[in-house]
Amino acid sequence: MPLRRPRAVLATLAVFGVTALATTGLLSGCTGLFGAPVISTVGEVEFGAPLAIPPLAVSTVDADGTRVFDLTADEGGTEFLPGQATPTAGYNGSYLGPTLRASRGEQVEVRFTNRLDETTTLHWHGMHLPAAIDGGPHQPVAPGASWTPRWRIDQPAATLWYHPHPHGETADQVREGLAGMFILDDPAEAALPLPRDYGVDDIPVIVQDAAIRPDGSLGFTSDGFVGKLGDTLLVNGTVGPYLDVVTDVVRLRLLNASSARIYRFAFSDEREFAQIASDGGLLSAPVPVRGVQLSPGERAEVLVRMAPGEHVVLRSELPDLGGVVGFGGAADGASDRFDVLELRAAGVLASTGSVPAALVPVERIDPGEASEVRDFVLDGTQINQQKMDMNRIDAVVTVDTTELWRVRNNMSFPHNFHVHDVQFQVVSIDGAPPPPELAGWKDTVYLPPDRTYELVMRFADYADAEHPYMYHCHLLRHEDLGMMGQFVVVEPGQDVKIEESSHDHH
Ligand SMILES: [Cu+2]
Known part of the structure; x- marks a missing residue:
């Protein structure tokens, strides 16, 4: 016991x-x-x-150099306590999923199959990749269906993860065990002891x-x-x-x-x-x-x-x-x-050597370069007094610009804030500089009650007027209740056109 x-x-x-x-x-x-x-x-x-270690995902490398992974979501049973089988779900197993690992510059492809009896999606949390394959609520994968996103890893070494993101169902699917780690490597990290x-x-x-x-x-x-x-x-x-x-x-x-x-x-x-x-x-x-x-x-x-x-x-x-x-x-x-x-x-x-005195240069994004300042107020389970609407675009961002997002928790309850597509930097917390552990790259930040966080981020590429990215509270009940909004990244002056077919699972 x-x-x-x-x-x-x-x-x-x-x-x-x-x-x-x-x-x-x-x-x-x-x-x-x-x-x-x-x-x-x-x-x-x-x-x-003994602590279970999720296996490293097996991958193959195609003739063109693409690293290919296979992931299958399925239901199963897991013995958390001896002799008691708990109904769970996982990727390539009964609970959680294998750890995916790839290097900066590599082209990766994930051949995903949904063997659950419900629709799911597969979101790459923290990953910089095109909105059309972000795996958010607009990329539903029906039971029995497959989905094969393919992208180039183009960001620093990091510990990312993957999990379902179907609108309204995320909390239940993650709780059943659908989550896994995605480790990125790069030469700067590899050079450190x-x-x-x-x-x-x-x-x-x-x-x-x-x-x-x-x-x-x-x-x-x-x-x-x-x-x-x-x-x-x-x-x-x-x-x-x-x-x-x-x-x-x-x-x-x-x-x-x-x-x-x-x-x-x-x-x-x-x-x-x-x-x-x-x-x-x-x-x-x-x-x-x-x-x-x-x-x-x-x-x-x-x-x-x-x-x-x-x-x-x-x-x-x-x-x-x-x-x-x-x-x-x-x-x-x-x-x-x-x-x-x-x-x-x-x-x-x-011996693995000493803890290095310095790690990697973290280039600061200058908030003075922000061409747009946006306010996001989290209250109840809404953002700016609106619930998520799959058919409404809340923000249109011009590609190759910097933006300053002022995010405020207006309640006396915890919230946090996650932005897809980019890693942001915390500029200030109620006007004060962030502590050193919050001074690096972030995609999710805790929002204490009654405080305003200024986040600066650069939208370098991946303009696509037809597919939105999400921002939302990552307390999954809040997200499921609609504490989420959508933004698109467009070419300068481009009109937004969300295809009706891209959100047909409602
Ligand atoms: Cu929340």
Whole structure:
């Protein structure tokens, strides 16, 4: 039994007409304001299972040099707890998907087949690629159908990911297990003395929360405004995982693939570690930290130094949601703590060298060059007082320009903001410069209540007046409820013409 039941209580909570439910078997402990369960698994997890490492996706290289991957989405069953089969879905397997890996400059092709019994899409989160193959809600793949996007990798080394993006259905499909990592390599990253032996000293860490009901099915412990939260962490699909560490420095690629939960990753001994990358690639220099906070969709790469023989636990400590949030924050997971992953160092550790003093130059985008300033106010589950409409284009961007987007969370609940097509830079937070860990490339950023984030981004290429990109809150319930908008990138003076056939799945 890898996991003792975490402390949670059965409570009902009326949040926007939704009821909070506790689905765990043994219920004890304390209750947050308004009755949401307060969860702590700290010290409760037995770490009885080796961390599953998603396999690297097999690829073939065509005669013209294109790297070709095959991905099939299908339903299956996964044994998260011994003897209990949980109905799940995955790519090329029963839960999650293989890690795709490609290098800057490579042409890639993904031959995707949907064997689910419902329509899905396959979105390349963080990837710079044409809108027509972005895999958003306008590229539905029907049950039994295939889809073969093909593009050139044209961005820095980074930890990206892929997941479904069908309008209104994203949260359920991701929660069932449809997600995977996409690692990009480039010469600048390869020249640095960083751990990069996949699954050995360079470890994908995909973190999701769920509640596993006694019958093995996936449930939740609370279902409030932010969405469904669970009391059990799945790390690469493993409950109660440990990792045998064999090098003196280990690189963790942290991905928050949860639909609503915000984590603040830290270690049980509060040790310092180094954040080396944010969503879109390496920072200019390692940032010494004792915690890394990730909202849904965000990634961070960190380096952790280990001593021979030691054990240390990666935890999620209380997240800093930014002041008083929601009903005291309990329904948003603000009061929850988790044991995530135990790192177990071998008695003798191979040396991977030192943590480099500098990483790669991160060219700053000058906000003074912005030819357009746009405001996005997130309120309720709307952006600028409108819900997503597949037939409405919310912003028309001219190709080869820089824009400044002022994004504001007008509520006392958490939101975040994800932009397709580009990696942006945070210019300011309520007028102040961002902290160093937010000074690199980002595609998703947490929005604390009552604050305004200025984001600068360049729309360098891929003009296409017929296919939109999305921007949206990546708390998946909010996205599904319509907290999303669409923009097209056009040639100067070009008219927008969205083809009716491109959104015929409604
Ligand atoms: Cu939101």
